[in-house]
Amino acid sequence: MTAQEHIVVVGGGMVAHRFVEALRARDGDNRYRVTVLAEEPRAPYDRVALTSYFTGRDPEDLALGEPQLWEDPLVRLERDARVVEIDRENRVVTDVHGVTYVYDHLVMATGSYAWTPPTEGADLPGVFVYRTIDDVAALRIFVEQRRKDLGRPVRGAVIGGGLLGLEAAGALQELGAHSTVIQFVDRLMNLQVDEGGGRALTRLIEQLGVAVKCNTATQAIKPDKTGKVGRLVFADKAEQLADVVVFATGVRPRDELGRESGMMIGERGGIVVDDTCLTDDPHVSAIGEVACIQGACIGLIAPGNTMAEIAVDRLLGGDSTFPGADTSAKLKLLGVDVASFGDAFATTPGALELTYADPVAGVYKKLVVTDDARTLLGGILVGDASAYASLRPLVGAELGGDPAGWLLPEGAIERPNVELPDEAGVCSCNNVTAGSIRSAVTDDGCTDLAGVKACTKAGTSCGSCLPLVKKIVGTELEKSGVELSNALCEHFDMSRSQLFNAIQVSELRTFSEIIERHGSGRGCDICKPTVGSILASLYNEHVLAQDRAALQDTNDRVMANMQKDGTYSVVPRVPGGEILPEHLILIGEIAKEYGLYTKITGGQRIDLFGARLDQLPGIWTRLVDAGMESGHAYGKSLRTVKSCVGSTWCRFGVQDSVGMAIALELRYRGLRSPHKLKLGVSGCARECAEARGKDVGVIATDNGWNVYVGGNGGFTPKHAQLLVEDVDDDMVFKVIDRYLMFYIRTADRLQRTAPWQEEFEGGLDAIREIVVDDSLGICADLDEHMARHVDSYEDEWKAVLNDPERLAQFTSFVNAPEEPDPSLAYVEQRGQRRPATTEERDSGAVLIAPTRLEVHS
Amino acid sequence: MTTTIPANAVAVCAYDDLIPDLGVAALVGDTQVAVFRLDDDSVRAVQNLCPFSGASVMSRGITGSRGDEPTIASPIYKQVFSLVTGECLVTMDKLPVTGSADLAVYQVSIDNGQVMINLAGGQ
Numbered sequence: 001m002t003a004q005e006h007i008v009v010v011g012g013g014m015v016a017h018r019f020v021e022a023l024r025a026r027d028g029d030n031r032y033r034v035t036v037l038a039e040e041p042r043a044p045y046d047r048v049a050l051t052s053y054f055t056g057r058d059p060e061d062l063a064l065g066e067p068q069l070w071e072d073p074l075v076r077l078e079r080d081a082r083v084v085e086i087d088r089e090n091r092v093v094t095d096v097h098g099v100t101y102v103y104d105h106l107v108m109a110t111g112s113y114a115w116t117p118p119t120e121g122a123d124l125p126g127v128f129v130y131r132t133i134d135d136v137a138a139l140r141i142f143v144e145q146r147r148k149d150l151g152r153p154v155r156g157a158v159i160g161g162g163l164l165g166l167e168a169a170g171a172l173q174e175l176g177a178h179s180t181v182i183q184f185v186d187r188l189m190n191l192q193v194d195e196g197g198g199r200a201l202t203r204l205i206e207q208l209g210v211a212v213k214c215n216t217a218t219q220a221i222k223p224d225k226t227g228k229v230g231r232l233v234f235a236d237k238a239e240q241l242a243d244v245v246v247f248a249t250g251v252r253p254r255d256e257l258g259r260e261s262g263m264m265i266g267e268r269g270g271i272v273v274d275d276t277c278l279t280d281d282p283h284v285s286a287i288g289e290v291a292c293i294q295g296a297c298i299g300l301i302a303p304g305n306t307m308a309e310i311a312v313d314r315l316l317g318g319d320s321t322f323p324g325a326d327t328s329a330k331l332k333l334l335g336v337d338v339a340s341f342g343d344a345f346a347t348t349p350g351a352l353e354l355t356y357a358d359p360v361a362g363v364y365k366k367l368v369v370t371d372d373a374r375t376l377l378g379g380i381l382v383g384d385a386s387a388y389a390s391l392r393p394l395v396g397a398e399l400g401g402d403p404a405g406w407l408l409p410e411g412a413i414e415r416p417n418v419e420l421p422d423e424a425g426v427c428s429c430n431n432v433t434a435g436s437i438r439s440a441v442t443d444d445g446c447t448d449l450a451g452v453k454a455c456t457k458a459g460t461s462c463g464s465c466l467p468l469v470k471k472i473v474g475t476e477l478e479k480s481g482v483e484l485s486n487a488l489c490e491h492f493d494m495s496r497s498q499l500f501n502a503i504q505v506s507e508l509r510t511f512s513e514i515i516e517r518h519g520s521g522r523g524c525d526i527c528k529p530t531v532g533s534i535l536a537s538l539y540n541e542h543v544l545a546q547d548r549a550a551l552q553d554t555n556d557r558v559m560a561n562m563q564k565d566g567t568y569s570v571v572p573r574v575p576g577g578e579i580l581p582e583h584l585i586l587i588g589e590i591a592k593e594y595g596l597y598t599k600i601t602g603g604q605r606i607d608l609f610g611a612r613l614d615q616l617p618g619i620w621t622r623l624v625d626a627g628m629e630s631g632h633a634y635g636k637s638l639r640t641v642k643s644c645v646g647s648t649w650c651r652f653g654v655q656d657s658v659g660m661a662i663a664l665e666l667r668y669r670g671l672r673s674p675h676k677l678k679l680g681v682s683g684c685a686r687e688c689a690e691a692r693g694k695d696v697g698v699i700a701t702d703n704g705w706n707v708y709v710g711g712n713g714g715f716t717p718k719h720a721q722l723l724v725e726d727v728d729d730d731m732v733f734k735v736i737d738r739y740l741m742f743y744i745r746t747a748d749r750l751q752r753t754a755p756w757q758e759e760f761e762g763g764l765d766a767i768r769e770i771v772v773d774d775s776l777g778i779c780a781d782l783d784e785h786m787a788r789h790v791d792s793y794e795d796e797w798k799a800v801l802n803d804p805e806r807l808a809q810f811t812s813f814v815n816a817p818e819e820p821d822p823s824l825a826y827v828e829q830r831g832q833r834r835p836a837t838t839e840e841r842d843s844g845a846v847l848i849a850p851t852r853l854e855v856h857s
Numbered sequence: 858m859t860t861t862i863p864a865n866a867v868a869v870c871a872y873d874d875l876i877p878d879l880g881v882a883a884l885v886g887d888t889q890v891a892v893f894r895l896d897d898d899s900v901r902a903v904q905n906l907c908p909f910s911g912a913s914v915m916s917r918g919i920t921g922s923r924g925d926e927p928t929i930a931s932p933i934y935k936q937v938f939s940l941v942t943g944e945c946l947v948t949m950d951k952l953p954v955t956g957s958a959d960l961a962v963y964q965v966s967i968d969n970g971q972v973m974i975n976l977a978g979g980q
Contacts, residue, residue, distance in 0.1 A: 490923070512896070522896060524921030525930035525937065550878035554917040554932035562932055566912035613917075814870040814881040814892070821882075823889070823906075823913050838911065838954065 005032050007315070008093055008101050010083045010257065011109035012038020014047055014301055015288030017064045019107060019308040024072055026316055032105075033074040037095055039082040040132060043070055048301055051167050051174075053136050061719070062133070086261040088281055107311060108258060108271055108279070108286035112251035112299060121221030126229030127245045130168045139246065143175045146228075146243050153178055155241055157232055159218050160248035161188040166333040168246040169210050173334065180211040180240065182218060182232070192329060192340035193380050196357060200364035200382040204336045207362070213240075221245055253290045253297045266292030275321040277311040285311045298325045302428040309431065326428050328395075330381075330388045332765070336362075337385035342378025342395035343368050351377055356407035358383075365407045367391075374398050389468040393424035393434060419475075426472065427465045432458040434472055441476040449473055449759070466759070488749060489526040492519040496674060496749040500534050509535060510547050529553045530749050533636055536672035537744050540792045542799055543635075543672075544806050555634035558810065559796055560616055563609060565824060565835040568616060570596070570608040571633035572623050573669065576643045576661030576681070577604030586626050590619055597832045603640030603678065605631060610833065612820055614812045620797045629795040632670060636750075638677045641665040642694070646683030653683030655700030660729070661689075664698070667733065668740065670793050674747040674756075677740065678712070692720045695753040696736055704728050709739055710757035710764065718754040721764050724772060737786040738771035738779055866966060866973035873970065875900065880916035880929070885974050890963055891916035892972060893940060895927055901940040902963040902974050907931045908945070908953035915960065923947075929960075 007023070009016045016036055023034055038044070045062040052061065070077045081095040086106070094100050114129035116122055126146070128139045146154050156172040158165045161183030172179040181188070187198025188205065202212050217235040221242075224230030232240045258271040264280045266272050270292030277285045277293070288304035289297055298304070303325040313320045328341035346353050350371035357364045363383035369376055376394045381387065387406050397420070399406070420426070422435030440446045440455040449466075452473050453459050459466040486495035492515075494502065499518065508514045511531050515523055523531075532551035536543055543549075543556050555561050560568035572587070587606050591598045597609040611619055623629075633639060641664045644650065646657030661681040671677070680691030681698045691697030697708040703726040711720030724735050747756040757764055769775040771782070800806045811817040825841055826833040869883035875894035882905050883890045889905035893916075905913045910933035918929045920940070927940040936958075937947040943960035952958075964975040 491921075521924075522920070522922040522927065524923070524928065525919040525935060528919055528921065547877075550876070550920065553919065554914070557917065562914070562917070564910060564912065564933065566907075566910075566914040566917075566933070809876075809879065812882065813884045813889075814874065815868075816884045819884060821889075821913055822887070 004030065005104035006102065007032050007034040007105045007107060008103035009034060009036045009107045009109055010086075010093065011111055011254075011288075011290070012036050012040060012044050012077070012079070013109060013111045013288065014044055014064060015111070015304040015308050016107075016109040017044035017069075018305045019109065019287060019312060020075055021065055021069055022309050022312040023315070024069065024075060026312060030074060032315065033076070035076040035078065035101055037078050037081045037083050037093070037101065039080070040134070041080045042133065043067075043077060043079070045133065047132075050130070050133070050136055051171050053133065083257060086257055088261050088284065091283060104283070105315060106284045108263075108284065108290055109288050109308075110254040110257065110290045112289040112297075113254050114247065115250050115252040116247040117249055119218060119221060121223065121229075122247070124221055124223055124229050125227065126243065127221060127247065129247050130164055130171070131251075136171065139171070139244070140175060143172070143177055143244055147176065149226075150243065154243045156180070156244045156246065157182060157240065157242035158246045158248055160250070161185075161212070161214065162191060162248065162250070163189060163329075163331060163333070164250075165246075165248035166205065168248045169205075170334045172244070172246070173208070173210065177244065178209070178211075180213060180242075181205070182216050182234075182240075183212070183214045184217055186214050188212065188214070189338060189340075192338065192344065193382060194345060194366065196355060196366065197338075197340075197364050197380045197382045200357065200359070200362060201336065201338060203359065204362045204383055205334060208334050208336070210334065251289065251299050253292070255290055258286070258290070266295070266297070268292075268297070270297035276314050277307050277322065278314070285314075287311050293322055294324065296325075298327070300325070300327060300329065302326060302431070305429065306431045326425060328392050328428060330385050330392075335765070337381065337383060339381040339385035339388040339392075340379070341388065341392040342376070344378045344380050346377070348377050354403055354407060356404075367403055367406060369399065369403060373403060376403075389465050392428070393420050393426050393468070397421055397424065420472070426468055427456075427458040430457040430460065432456045437469060437472050438476045441473055442480055446473070447477065450755075470759075486748075488530060489524055491515060491521045491523050491527045494518070496530055496534075497746045499530070500537075500745055503531070503534050504538060509539065511551050512547065523551075525553070526749070529556070529636075532556065533672045533674070536637075540670070540672075540789050542794070543796060544800065549806075549809070558613060558616060559630060559634055559800065560611065561634045563835075566821065567609070567824065567835075568611050568613065569633070570611050570616070570619055570623075571601065571605055571631040572628040573631035573665070574605040574640075575665040575669075576641055576658050578643075578658055578662060579605075583626065583628060586622065586628075590622055594619060595833060597834060601633070601640075603633075604642050605633075605640060607633070610826070610835075612812065612824070613810055614817070614820065617801060617807055617810050621801055624795070624798050624801060630670075630797045632796075635670075636673055636675055638665070638668040638671045638673075638679070641668075641679040641681060642689050642691070643681045644683050644688035646681075646700070650683060652686060653700065654702055655683055655705065657681040657683035657689065657698075657700060660698060660700075660705070660732070663729075663733075664736070667790055668736075670796070671740065671744075671789055673740070673744045675750050675752045677753075679736075693717065694720060696720070696739065698732060698736075701726050705732050707732055707735055709767075710754045712752050712754050714752075716754075721757070723764070723768060734783070735771060738782045739767070741782040741786050742767070742771055742778075865977055866964075866968075866975040868968070868971040868973050870972050871970055872900070872967050872972050875972065878920045880918065880920070882913070882916040883974065885976055888976055889913045890974055890976075891918075891929070892965070892974070893920055893929065895920060895940075899927075900965045900967065900972055901927065902965045903929065903938065903940060903943055903960040904963075907933055907936075908956060908958050908960070909934050909936050909949075909951050911954045 083093050084096050085094040091103050092100050114131040143154050154177040156177040156179040158168045158181045161181045169179040169181050188201050219235050220233045222231050229245050232242050253270040255271050264272040271286040272292045273286045287307035289299050310320050330339035346368045352369050355366045366380045368378040376399050420434040424434045426434050436456050440452045446452045446455050449470050459469045487493045502518050528551040599607050601607050641661040643657045643661030647653035678694045679696045680689040680694040682689040682691045683700045692708050693711050693713050697720045699706045706725050707723045708720035709723045711718050825836040827836045867885050877896045880891050880893045890902050891905040893901045905915045907914050918932045921928050928937050930937045938945050938960050943962040945958040966973045
């Protein structure tokens with residue numbers, strides 16, 4: 001093995017992150033160690049999602065990739081370490097603190113800076129740019145303070161009507177400021193859309209309350225009497241009042257280090273590199289926005305990531321070259337879809353443009369095709385970009401059939417079914433082709449979307465290509481004989497959500513009728529519990545009613561959790577974790593009497609382990625008599641609502657989190673769902689209840705509650721995402737009612753909220769439109785369904801104790817009901833008992849036999 | 858249903874006490890037996906011991922079918938077994954903790970409305 005070489009990366013942005021990630025993933029022999037010198041005081045973050053800083057409110061949400069990357073012993077990240085000098089002769093760089101780093105290979109990834117045109121008053125307090133977390137944080141502080149000082153909403157102006165300008169206008173709206181976008185040229189986003197698209201875009205943006213001024217040059221920014229920004233003066237001498245100004249007039253490469261150290265610089269700036277991302281110095285590469293590749297600097301993340309991958313590949317002896325930049329983009333600005341791809345401006349000789357415009361719906365679509373109208377060259381989509389994922393990879397390929405199918409609203413004409421060529425790029429963020437997705441299925445044996453995502457990284461950044469990835473994976477699996485059927489099992493040829501609809505529509509209530517009408521055979525351990533759960537979700541009748549006992553998993557059948565030795569654990573409900581001393585004492589007494597092992601659960605209640613089937617009714621009689629009820633710890637249903645102590649006791653709490661948790665737990669108790677549901681409520685932003693690790697997390701604010709959805713712990717932990725902000729108690733119930741009910745109706749079997757939300761077409765935004773803005777017109781139905789659940793709740797255990805027929809099922813042996821299971825054996829550990837292991841049974845170690853326990857009960 | 862009742866068959870319960878598709882456990886000597894009345898009104902009996910967990914729980918599993926074969930799924934790790942031959946049809950990529958992965962099957966007959974189990978008459 002040769003000596004380990006040292007790579008120094010100058011710059012700590014997204015492309016630097018991708019470089020390090022790719023290097024560590026591919027350098028299996030540990031040939032290189034790498035040091036990243038970042039100017040900002042933080043690890044690389046998702047700059048593209050900067051605006052979400054205003055909605056997510058958590059800089060952590062912008063983190064890129066796995067944080068463990070920075071703990072790799074071969075990776076060193078120096079924050080706040082701007083490089084000030086590069087000595088290429090001795091291969092040494094020096095940072096702002098005078099620390100020196102010797103390199104074998106240098107990677108320039110310094111990115112861009114926000115460029116502002118020379119304008120009088122551009123240095124006034126209240127003038128901002130929009131590039132880093134610090135920029136947006138400062139903007140936010142200024143706007144919030146300005147609003148307090150002025151005692152009225154802040155007037156904002158954004159200079160620049162491109163992508164970044166619209167992002168900034170959106171950010172100002174989020175901060176409660178009015179905003180006007182001032183654009184020098186004749187339309188918004190002139191680099192991406194044509195005149196027709198620009199008109200549609202302006203209309204949509206104005207509907208959202210953002211004013212748009214095109215053909216307007218800003219000449220000066222004038223102060224008000226406090227010396228802060230006060231008004232704008234335009235070239236035509238017109239004026240506009242503004243309390244805050246954001247420049248979004250483009251970016252320029254940060255190539256000054258390259259210039260000073262004598263690297264070759266492009267005509268319009270940027271460090272010149274060849275197609276392998278190497279500069280004229282064989283020990284120096286440049287990647288991302290600072291690199292002038294094929295004659296230009298490119299301010300997009302996808303080509304930057306491609307360059308990072310190429311630089312890594314070359315360092316490891318590969319031969320990849322830069323394929324040319326794909327400047328396609330699909331964006332959601334202020335909630336408006338805009339996409340532009342390929343030859344969007346029809347510059348190809350003879351190109352034809354097919355357009356469709358619906359000014360009422362605010363939709364504009366254009367396809368650019370060859371003169372024979374067969375081959376797709378590019379296009380522009382404004383207002384409805386749903387066809388983007390399918391169309392962009394088709395650039396250069398035959399469209400097949402009538403191109404109008406792609407322009408008219410979905411469903412108007414059938415869209416031709418076209419097979420993508422292998423080399424067609426599907427995920428442009430991670431540069432994944434249709435071919436690599438296919439080979440993930442055929443060669444690497446991936447059998448589902450999650451597997452293909454992990455294997456290829458397709459769809460793991462912006463996610464806009466996921467519907468297409470899913471389709472390709474499905475087609476490929478079908479071809480290779482693996483059936484990607486969404487069939488539940490051999491008895492039902494439909495998915496859980498289809499079956500849910502079918503049962504709802506047919507109004508059948510027994511398994512035998514349902515399988516006769518919608519399925520075949522006798523059912524199995526997969527479809528029976530699923531049907532049981534759907535019936536429980538729909539009608540909220542007892543899980544053991546009619547022929548349903550035989551449908552339930554053993555846990556639901558006896559309303560307790562089966563443990564490894566066949567005994568059960570018992571968990572009474574403790575709403576919100578608030579418990580009376582009398583109930584604590586009762587639980588202790590029961591545990592002592594029956595010899596049960598006790599443990600506090602993760603959901604703020606108490607688990608009693610080792611109860612035999614025949615002991616369950618006796619235990620529950622005691623609990624129900626004292627006013628306790630089933631905790632549904634056994635069900636695919638609401639488990640607990642965890643809470644912190646909140647404003648009633650805590651010095652920091654701003655709302656009564658325990659009260660809210662109890663209200664939620666009592667509202668949703670017994671609600672059957674595709675998988676278990678856990679909720680959490682925190683009384684302040686310190687989040688002691690860890691609510692964002694729950695399916696639904698409610699966090700107190702000064703003005704009410706923020707509701708987060710789609711979090712979970714477990715195998716793939718996820719933080720819940722913000723659904724609504726600063727809402728009152730009633731609205732908390734209303735949005736959670738609808739969110740949960742919509743999930744219950746549409747999720748797959750055993751699919752928790754996080755993956756459901758992620759795979760839902762359009763993601764959380766689409767779900768928010770459905771459950772908050774009622775875009776599908778189903779909210780009244782969801783509300784009514786949940787109201788029915790709340791009204792018809794009964795304690796399952798209480799109902800069983802009152803029913804001798806069902807009680808008869810809780811016996812050990814049909815022919816010896818008094819005889820406990822003789823095979824149970826226990827040993828003592830830390831003062832309690834646990835099941836004996838096979839070795840302990842064989843060796844006859846000290847055993848506590850069940851007969852002895854019988855003396856107690 | 859068999860009409861000749863073997864001499865060493867033991868009555869465990871009345872046929873009418875069995876609810877379709879809801880298993881019960883019976884104690885025959887020292888042996889635990891899981892007894893199922895299926896929806897075609899036939900009765901099947903297999904060992905109650907689950908080979909993959911070592912717990913006596915088969916009577917609490919879910920009945921079903923794979924093709925035409927009536928089955929029972931273990932409630933612990935969800936292995937599926939034939940109720941006709943006892944053969945383990947789905948191992949869930951696990952190995953049995955002791956002995957065979959298959960279940961012993963016991964002969965069942967109905968006599969005078971009583972469910973009779975014959976331990977010696979296993980198939």
